Amino acid sequence: MSFISILLIGLAMSTDAFAAAIGKGAAMRKPRFVDALRAGLIFGAVEAITPLIGWLLGRAASSYVESFDHWIAFGLLGILGVHMIIAGLRPEPEEPAEAAAHSERHGRFWSLATTGLATSIDAMAIGVGLAFLDVHIGVVAAVIGLCTLVMVTLGIMLGRALGALAGKRAEIIGGVILVIVGATILYEHLSGAA
Structure with missing residues (x-):
């Protein structure tokens, strides 16, 4: 497999994460480049x-994995998206700024990790397919990871601009984006199987 092919796989695998990152960036309170x-x-x-x-x-x-990977991605992204929409509709609780910052940082890590897992289910399916080809899986995994790092960092920063324009509605918009990404993954897999 050529390096160009591997790079294209990396870019293709990072597009879901990029879309989700735009939603996450919109929902974050003024993310800095370090956060992105x-x-x-x-x-x-x-x-x-x-x-x-x-x-x-x-x-x-x-x-075994290919038969249900899209349902896992759809479920995880859908649940996270609905959670973000509900959180965006709720009034903000009155809590000390220090406690709120700690809670937000802790919740943000797990939310990001879960979203990352949901958007990477298709990469797992790619790994399954590559098991039957003559390719160095370590190189492919590294390229996919690096492409995703760049795309998500850019997505968060783009989402930040969206979040500054949308205010509190940004979390709702981010949730809707996650639900759309999950539904798109499900649609692509189901229409491809038909």
């Missing part, structure tokens, strides 16, 4: 690990 980079690292690490897992699973049982 941290999100990119989380998404990139998850996106690099999942093709390795898929490759290992592909060696064991390829049809």
